[in-house]
Amino acid sequence: MSKTLIIFRHELLNTLRRMSFILITIAFPLLMLLGYGIYQGVQHWYHPGAPEEEKIGYVDQTGIFNQYTSQLGATFVLYPSEEEAKEALLAREIKEYFVIPQNYLSTGSIIRYTMEREMELPAKTMEQIRAFLLSNLLGNETSPEVVERAKTPMLVTSFRLDKSGEVVADQSVFVQFFTPYIFAIIFVLSIFFTSGYLLQSVAEEKENRLIEVLLSSVSARQLFVGKVLGLGTAGLVQILIWFVSFKVFAEVAQVNIPALSGLSLSPGLLALGLLYYIFGYLLFAVLFACIGSIGSTAREAQSWSGILAIPAMIPLWIGGVIIPYPEHVVSTVLTIFPTTAPVTAMMRLTAQTIPAWQLALSLVILAASVVFCMWAAAKVFRTGLLMYGKRPALKEIIRYIREA
Amino acid sequence: MSTAEVSKVSKSFGEVKAVKDVSFVVESGEVFGLIGPNGAGKTTVIRILMEIIKPDSGEIRIFGEPLQESTKNKIGYLPEERGLYRKLTVRESLSYLAALKGASPSATRDRAKELLERTGMLPYQNKKIEELSKGMAQIIQFITTILHNPELVILDEPFYGLDPVNTKLIKEFIAEFKKQGKTIILSTHMMNEVDELSDRILMINKGQTVLYGGLAEIKSRYRKNSVFIEAEGKLGQVEGVVRTQDHGSYQELLLDGKTSPQELLAALVNRNIVLNRFEVATPPLSEIFIQVVRGSSE
Numbered sequence: 001m002s003k004t005l006i007i008f009r010h011e012l013l014n015t016l017r018r019m020s021f022i023l024i025t026i027a028f029p030l031l032m033l034l035g036y037g038i039y040q041g042v043q044h045w046y047h048p049g050a051p052e053e054e055k056i057g058y059v060d061q062t063g064i065f066n067q068y069t070s071q072l073g074a075t076f077v078l079y080p081s082e083e084e085a086k087e088a089l090l091a092r093e094i095k096e097y098f099v100i101p102q103n104y105l106s107t108g109s110i111i112r113y114t115m116e117r118e119m120e121l122p123a124k125t126m127e128q129i130r131a132f133l134l135s136n137l138l139g140n141e142t143s144p145e146v147v148e149r150a151k152t153p154m155l156v157t158s159f160r161l162d163k164s165g166e167v168v169a170d171q172s173v174f175v176q177f178f179t180p181y182i183f184a185i186i187f188v189l190s191i192f193f194t195s196g197y198l199l200q201s202v203a204e205e206k207e208n209r210l211i212e213v214l215l216s217s218v219s220a221r222q223l224f225v226g227k228v229l230g231l232g233t234a235g236l237v238q239i240l241i242w243f244v245s246f247k248v249f250a251e252v253a254q255v256n257i258p259a260l261s262g263l264s265l266s267p268g269l270l271a272l273g274l275l276y277y278i279f280g281y282l283l284f285a286v287l288f289a290c291i292g293s294i295g296s297t298a299r300e301a302q303s304w305s306g307i308l309a310i311p312a313m314i315p316l317w318i319g320g321v322i323i324p325y326p327e328h329v330v331s332t333v334l335t336i337f338p339t340t341a342p343v344t345a346m347m348r349l350t351a352q353t354i355p356a357w358q359l360a361l362s363l364v365i366l367a368a369s370v371v372f373c374m375w376a377a378a379k380v381f382r383t384g385l386l387m388y389g390k391r392p393a394l395k396e397i398i399r400y401i402r403e404a
Numbered sequence: 405m406s407t408a409e410v411s412k413v414s415k416s417f418g419e420v421k422a423v424k425d426v427s428f429v430v431e432s433g434e435v436f437g438l439i440g441p442n443g444a445g446k447t448t449v450i451r452i453l454m455e456i457i458k459p460d461s462g463e464i465r466i467f468g469e470p471l472q473e474s475t476k477n478k479i480g481y482l483p484e485e486r487g488l489y490r491k492l493t494v495r496e497s498l499s500y501l502a503a504l505k506g507a508s509p510s511a512t513r514d515r516a517k518e519l520l521e522r523t524g525m526l527p528y529q530n531k532k533i534e535e536l537s538k539g540m541a542q543i544i545q546f547i548t549t550i551l552h553n554p555e556l557v558i559l560d561e562p563f564y565g566l567d568p569v570n571t572k573l574i575k576e577f578i579a580e581f582k583k584q585g586k587t588i589i590l591s592t593h594m595m596n597e598v599d600e601l602s603d604r605i606l607m608i609n610k611g612q613t614v615l616y617g618g619l620a621e622i623k624s625r626y627r628k629n630s631v632f633i634e635a636e637g638k639l640g641q642v643e644g645v646v647r648t649q650d651h652g653s654y655q656e657l658l659l660d661g662k663t664s665p666q667e668l669l670a671a672l673v674n675r676n677i678v679l680n681r682f683e684v685a686t687p688p689l690s691e692i693f694i695q696v697v698r699g700s701s702e
């Protein structure tokens with residue numbers, strides 16, 4: 001077995017066995033399961049009791065509102081005078097009452113009395129009163145169907161067509177706006193957890209002074225490649241578990257949860273997602289391995305890595321622009337710029353399609369950056385590993401790259 | 405074929421010249437002592453030898469050729485800076501580090517068991533490194549150095565921080581390696597430790613060679629021409645002795661330069677003096693070092 005492979009296996013198995021890795025990996029599917037469980041539980045156990053029959057009093061000075069007194073769960077009780085209606089309200093026999101004045105037909109105004117403190121007119125009650133008035137106004141004029149339509153003139157079903165005229169599967173607002181966010185967050189988390197492990201592992205070997213033993217057995221390149229690939233594979237396992245559990249969840253959940261309708265993960269998206277994940281991971285892993293080799297302790301290296309993580313986070317901060325306006329120039333620039341490309345592309349891909357030229361350009365630039373960083377980082381890595389006690393200045397780092 | 409050849413190697417770190425024009429040859433099957441005080445440049449020489457750092461100038465050959473990746477498998481290196489994976493168990497550490505040296509898993513298993521047993525570490529094989537004491541971890545590190553049965557063993561300060569029992573254990577290992585025909589490079593600032601072990605030495609100070617050659621030859625070169633004796637009764641005047649120095653339990657007789665220790669012994673025996681000890685005085689390496697350094701600075 002080649003030494004790179006031995007290092008690869010060692011790093012992979014060690015990461016897969018790490019408690020923190022296992023917890024994070026299963027936390028995501030567990031959270032989805034928990035959310036689903038809570039939703040189902042609420043649906044199953046919560047039976048809203050039969051809505052209490054509400055009584056609304058009214059005083060009719062026109063004499064035409066005397067039928068259809070049962071509307072949408074409210075019973076309308078006629079009182080001969082305002083005084084009697086007020087007494088009934090004070091005695092809590094009715095919820096509220098209203099007066100239909102004599103000139104109602106020409107003015108449309110009614111006067112309402114309630115004991116509740118209200119911010120605005122309660123929509124449900126207004127609906128009930130409206131239905132009651134409408135039924136009485138039209139009841140004698142036309143058929144019950146027309147009355148019914150007058151009450152609810154439309155029930156809308158809306159479709160979105162794509163450029164070829166095909167119906168685009170309808171997604172709820174929740175799905176449209178939250179899936180890209182969730183995907184981007186998953187992405188960032190996995191990339192940074194995994195590169196973080198890499199950084200820690202390099203910094204630990206340096207701090208533990210193991211590095212001399214390792215370098216007397218293998219070359220710096222073997223160590224570097226073995227580590228980057230070993231931890232990367234662990235990260236890939238993690239993101240695959242997340243993707244698969246997300247897909248299963250999407251299939252099951254949208255049957256029962258209307259807010260999740262249209263939630264899906266197409267094979268094309270999955271493939272592009274994995275590609276971006278691999279490149280994104282490699283880019284950050286290589287940079288993090290470099291930082292791990294330069295810092296003199298694991299703690300120091302970790303605090304540095306935070307600065308490097310910022311460019312990857314930018315798309316998350318301005319997701320409010322990228323998701324609703326995927327074609328905006330900011331979105332395009334962030335898709336092409338290497339450190340923001342993986343996360344931005346993920347956000348856009350879940351929302352809509354990205355023009356092929358942008359995808360191609362973004363992937364090519366990303367791949368080129370990975371190759372360049374690997375080349376430079378391997379050199380810094382080699383020199384940085386053996387430096388203790390002294391942090392090299394940027395000028396020195398550039399010198400390592402030139403000289404090594 | 406010599407095991408290691410270092411010719412005209414120099415290395416500077418910024419302004420500091422850590423190693424200046426050092427050359428030496430380590431012959432196959434010998435114990436080679438690399439000695440000098442702290443900061444003399446011993447570790448730098450070893451790191452250059454292992455290609456962990458590159459020299460500014462000079463050439464290194466190991467087993468007759470520049471160091472290659474495959475050659476690394478034939479070398480066991482115990483660095484001065486010790487460290488192991490704290491979270492791994494003893495057994496996992498041993499099998500990983502041996503695999504990196506190209507050793508087969510089955511051979512590693514057998515040899516690890518044997519070495520752990522011999523060092524009394526077998527009961528700890530499933531313990532994590534962080535659970536071990538510092539001395540124990542050091543023994544484990546020593547085992548990782550020799551687990552893959554290397555031809556060349558490089559030990560940088562191997563006795564540092566060890567108790568007398570473990571120091572003796574390591575010395576026994578070194579003697580055994582020599583019997584097996586392995587080559588050992590032993591670097592230490594405790595010069596008297598290598599006195600009894602080394603065949604040849606390189607003594608360096610401030611990055612420069614101060615002494616290089618066979619230990620016996622060096623010692624005879626720096627012999628003070630005196631003899632230690634412990635005798636019963638009065639010694640009196642002895643022919644060929646210019647001065648007698650009393651060290652309490654023993655005496656040091658300084659010879660006149662014409663009389664050999666052999667002749668002195670014969671003379672003492674002839675006078676029926678009962679001798680409990682008769683030893684040709686050779687100065688310890690540390691004293692030779694002081695002499696050489698003083699000599700060169702004067």
